[in-house]
Amino acid sequence: MKTRRDFIKAGFALGASFSLSDLSGLYAADAATAPAPGGSRSILVAVRDGDRVAMLDKALAELGGIGAFVKPGQTVLIKPNIGWDVPPERGANTHPDLVARLITLCREAGAKSVSVFDNTCDEWTLSYANSGIEKAAREAGATVVNGKDESLYRQTDVPNGVKLKSAKVHSLALDSDVFINVPVLKHHSGSLMTSAMKNLMGIVWDRRAYHRADLHQCIADLLTRVKPTLNIVDAYHPMVRNGPRGKSVEDVIVLKTLLASRDIVAVDAAAAKLLGHQPTDVRHVQLAAAHGLGTLDLDQVDIRRLRLA
């Protein structure tokens, strides 16, 4: 059996072989993401004490506005967490207000199309409806896509994956010009925490394969192939126990926080701290850092702490 140390070694080895020039070719917009020695540091915006829309607006302004991410004529995928057939106040799904605001901003920035989907855990039409996201997204002008249509997923190699060598990934995640990842922050009974990285299981068809092959490693591996342009974590009222589905509204605490960064590792490291964990406690965050996919050490991140009240 492999120990954690072995995994980290393997991860570092891969991270080293995964050069920055390769990365920049694949993700031109992500130049600031990788922790290059001497390069610019990742920026993480953390906003507190506003409503979701105000915190989003503030965070995006700090990152240069939505125009820094979405150019006119581009296709945009917004990937919230719509995993469960529960209402917004339960905190199991990304809040519809946040999703709607983001769609509006993308459309105002001239996006050709904005699509929204998730490969849900509960029945998808019920989850889409009860989460409030379907209605909010439609009204804001997005195309709401069936995440349970296997024909929309494409078998894709993950050449740099340690455990995940190939996966069926949603074509919108592969083909959209801009990919905005909008998870909700929650406790998770299996992976300790679910935030930005774990949310990307919803762009993959076969979740069980992840669980069989080593959940954390697969979560990190997929990022070597598909990486969001921007990550916005809804931590307004994170679920702190009974996650990821939760049992009742008693499972959430009010934090009134929103995190945003191009660096998915940094954003999840900060999210872990919001739940009282060390970033290294969450193994997939650590493994992703070992892949060279972002900055784990928050001291190395340019954190912009903003308060709205």
Add this chain to the structure above:
Amino acid sequence: MGARLRWIRRTVAAAFLVGLAFAFVDFRHLAPERLGHALASVQFVPSALSLLTGASFSIACLVVLAATLAVGRVYCGAICPLGLLQDVIRRVSRLLNQAPPFLKYAPARSWIRHGFLWATALAIVAGWGGLALAVLDPYSNFGRLFSALVRPVVTLANNALVHAFPSLASHGWYRVDVVWASLGVISVALTVLVVIGVMSALRGRLYCNTVCPVGTLLGMLSRRAAYRLSINSRRCKRCAECLKVCRAQCIDLRTRQIDASRCVACFDCLSVCKEAALAYEYSWKKPQPEVDTAPAVPEPSTNFSAGRRAFVSNSLTSILSALGGLTLLARGGGGEGAEPARPQRHRGNHGEGHGGEHSGKRHREHHDAGPICPPGSGSREAFLSRCTACQLCISACPTRVLQPAFLEYGIAGLMKPRFDLAVAFCNFDCTRCGDVCPTGAIDALALPEKQVTRVGVAHFDRRLCIVDQNGTDCAACSEHCPTKAVHTVPFRENLRLPEVDESLCIGCGACEFACPVQPTKAITVSPKLVHERASKAREEKASTPVPTNDFPF
């Protein structure tokens, strides 16, 4: 008058046929549950079952009986979807020139008709009513054809359209996975389709007038109905226009008699008769000598005695049915006391026990076997005796976890809904199966009640679990668990191992569905033969893991 009656009949018939067909085929769940439930609840057998078992005060069956005695078999002619389907099949096959242009009069096949009716009545008394009604109820047969055969085909057509015209996506169209019933179920449904299809294409309502016990029962009443069709012998020129439209082969032009027990009150003959020789009128007045101005035809004595026989036999049937109903009631209402008397199917070679007291060597041996029946059905025993396998719940189930059984329950459970945890799991916030059920086999539970109704219980086998075997995190089971009966506990270095608190488990099957272990899942749900009540721990507000007034980084 004939044309107007026909118009009314056709309007009502169209509403029932289209409405019920839609309810069974509705793969997008576009129609409200109320539609299917309302149209199904007025069907004779579901209503009678519901009333006799005390599931609900459903008087539709009594209304049908009264209406039949008053105006003839309007139920068969305008409300029963299987009857209406046969009319459609006959019409289509005539358009395709595959059917005789008109059906000659045929004498009633009384022995077969009454044989089926008596067999059904006896089966009910003998405790096999669940099977007999499931096999013979015309409404349920219709439901099975549409749910098991038509629905998948329509879904495939939808998917082909979505594929061919991607722009439909922006109009809210999407692909829907086709879930085929098992081969056994499909074969049964196909056999019924072929039998009914051939019979109706070649002989109209032959099925209704030979096989269907509801048709025979109502025929006994319609034979003596207050309003009946009759032929005025002096006006009738035997042009046979009425025969061309009669679907029941019940007009005997030789004797100018209409067999009212087989007439399904379609009123088509009435509107085509050019000689006005047909009359639909009150016929309970005393037989009187024929006069020119009164076209009423006195009943021949043979008919009258037949009517009296029917009346006696009908009374007997009613008594038998009531007895059968009481039997059902006794079984259904028994609760804990009514421990299943019927031998249950067990996996493995263990003894009879289905409690936890037998300690089997293998993991599942001491658990109840067979499928899980839907929440609200109380117990397997009550459920199997009340369900007519109409498939309305299967069509309404949003996750598709309800699938028709073949022989998983035994023969008595043929086509009845069961949990298929390979397809999906039971949605926590859903009560649709009970909401639509027209027979009372599945109670319409309030949501809070349903959420503590234990239909099965989860068993975790650590030796198969990924966390133990591979030393990696998983917890797909606890992730999906809506009650957190399945939760995780710290395990080895930094891992989380699933654990089941049976007191919280309701048996929804989310854990088994989600478990990634192949080929045998590490967590499985076994049925509760008598459903139980799970406890629901009230939780305090969660405490904050870190101070919430500042950034913790």
